[in-house]
Amino acid sequence: MDKIDIAPPCLLVILGAAGDLTRRKLMPTLYAMHIAGHLPPSFAILGMARSEMDDAAFRAAMRTACETFGDPPEDAGWQSFADRLHYQTGNFNDADAYRALAGRVTELDARHATGGNRMFFLATLPSLYAAIATQLGAAGLVHLDPQGPFSRVLIEKPFGHDLSSAQALNHALHEVFREEQIFRIDHYLGKETVQNILVLRFANAVFEPLWNRQHIDYVQISAAEHIGVGSRGGYYEESGVLRDMVQNHLLQLLALVAMEAPLNFSADRVRDRKVDVFRALRTMLGEETYHDVVLGQYAPSADGSLPGYHQEAGVAPDSVTPTFAALKVHVDNWRWQGVPFYLRTGKRLAKGCAEVVVQFRSIPFCVFGEEQACARIAPNRLVLSIQPEESIHLEFATKVPGNGLAVDTARMHFGFNDRYPDAPPPYQRLLLDALRGEQLLFSRADGVEMSWHFITPILEAYADGIHPDARPYPYPAGSQGPVAADELLAQDSHNWQRLGGV
Structure with a gap:
């Protein structure tokens, strides 16, 4: 070994x-x-x-x-x-x-x-x-x-429950430990597909020149669970989906997709560039929050076989704790100005999956002349599936064999488990890295605080539930989520990829 x-x-x-x-x-x-x-x-x-x-x-x-x-x-x-x-x-x-x-x-x-x-x-x-x-x-x-x-x-995780508590926790830890002695674990970062985002971007000349606002239309990052809160109702009442998933898992994925190339692959140089992304996130204030954020809470399924959030143990019958979130996020820098990042996560959804979808822009002009052929030319799409299977697939247009010109979408697929069946489980990789002092896959104090700096104003906007848009939208357990989440993307003439769809 x-x-x-x-x-x-x-x-x-x-x-x-x-x-x-x-x-x-x-x-x-x-x-x-x-x-x-x-x-x-x-x-x-x-x-x-x-x-x-x-x-x-x-x-x-x-x-x-x-x-x-x-x-x-x-x-x-x-x-x-x-x-x-x-x-x-x-x-x-x-x-x-x-x-x-x-x-x-x-x-x-x-x-x-x-x-x-x-x-x-x-x-x-x-x-x-x-x-x-x-x-x-x-x-x-x-x-x-x-x-x-x-x-x-x-x-x-969680490393605090808002910005001030995260700062207080970091201060208490730093009273005893140096930052290089502290390992904040996020199990998503141990997954091979997540780590491979940087290799895909910076070891392949075909992708990095296209990885910018000139060529990418939008990015979707989803982390969906088909299960409910189960026995964790009491914990979830205190956290909600923004604290439980968005502040850590989803923002970490966003940072890996959006970051600039590091000087090298050392832990601090990579985390420097991730923190740059967090600093560039456009803060949501006031009415902007309700325009760019949709929160939801699962209700009983249409057939009554799945309970709603209010029926779960440890949950108050009048709780307004969100179990679903969809956000339209902007990274205000040279590379990404004008490219929306759509984040989506929730419980009791149609399928449990986590994936990053990079949607490239449409071709500027169709040279094929035939309206039917041009209408079938879909934009290229790169999908990084994190779970349940770890894989990458690229969608591109191809000619259908036969007379005339018919265009179809082909998919090129790479499965990690097929190629590397003996890859270690994520938690094992993270534990071994921590024992060896390798901090690349662990969050740094400034990154934790900057992610809370982005999330805390959203939490505050929804805290009192007084604003008419502050209450979570109900959605049937086992569905794709609230209709309002679809409308969030429809404003930009975009659609969510169906959960677990390719």
């Missing part, structure tokens, strides 16, 4: 080790990395949570988690992995718990020969991030010398 695919010696400390994130995603991923040889012998995992457990009980609980949410472990493979697992009971608000944790970390550093390297994964409620970081610093658990053993912290 290439050295780049193996994590360095490290003690991974999981705070919130008894929670859903650890059971459903983190532990099955770590076990898969162990079996694949991505973890060195000098690697150990220490879980901490309030639940009373010893090492044996923790190992048993994690085996059950891997059996339920990952590949069922085999006895031999599991035993060698279980030997890495340890547990410490502690309350996240108790300073004594962190002093006890420090003692256990010192012990396990020596036992597993991790060289003092450690990463703290905060698998807790986001509201605890700042306090936990402060406690870790106060207990002396964070190495500050860049030349010594590394200390890193990894957190999941």
Whole structure:
């Protein structure tokens, strides 16, 4: 195995080790990395949570988690992995718990020969991030010398719930960690198609000269889910779709599509150019917000088989929390002036999919003369499918065989899984990068704050629900979304690509 695919010696400390994130995603991923040889012998995992457990009980609980949410472990493979697992009971608000944790970390550093390297994964409620970081610093658990053993912290979204809270969180983290020690995880950025946007643009001379306002008519970025909020109704009531999806996933995709070429492919140079895009986003204020944003909320399906948002557990019966958003976004710079970026995301839609559609401009003049032939010449379209399958396809005009001139649209298709069936899952790639200190696929503090700078005025415009356009439009569960979202594009004589359509 290439050295780049193996994590360095490290003690991974999981705070919130008894929670859903650890059971459903983190532990099955770590076990898969162990079996694949991505973890060195000098690697150990220490879980901490309030639940009373010893090492044996923790190992048993994690085996059950891997059996339920990952590949069922085999006895031999599991035993060698279980030997890495340890547990410490502690309350996240108790300073004594962190002093006890420090003692256990010192012990396990020596036992597993991790060289003092450690990463703290905060698998807790986001509201605890700042306090936990402060406690870790106060207990002396964070190495500050860049030349010594590394200390890193990894957190999941959301990174705040508006601009001021994001700034406060960054400030609290920076009181303890340097920016290069902080890894803010967005699982969309671990997907191969998302990473391939930059390679497609900057490694292919055929695309980059056309990647501008002269040749591109508009861009659509969609992230649709066919499921509802399920058991997360309480969380969703506090977040809504703008915080849950637009501020992070969709704006990250927009930045990759719209950014200028970086000086090189290092993490900071790429993230510099992404932040430039966030700075160029046209702020929506006042009535502009209601003109360029459509929010929706799913209602029961037409046949009554799917519940509406108000029927979900943990949701207030009069809730106006949006579950769907469509936005018309402008990037005010030389490359993109006048090119609309349409963003769309929602729950309980017709199909779960995520994709980027780059619509090129129509030909300026039809030379074929025949009206029927000219009418069938559709603009070129490049579609980057992120899920459920990761693929790229390009649409172009071609002649239909036979007498006369008939034009049809052909599709050239590339499937990642067909070409690279052994590509690592996104979460595994992100964890390995974080352990190796590679920050390219993680958000930087200024990028987080600039994305909130764009989203916060929209949140404020819809906060009170007084304006007649501030209430979300209902749409049937299982549909393409509210009709108002179609009208948003119809104003520009454009149409959404059907969810999951090609």
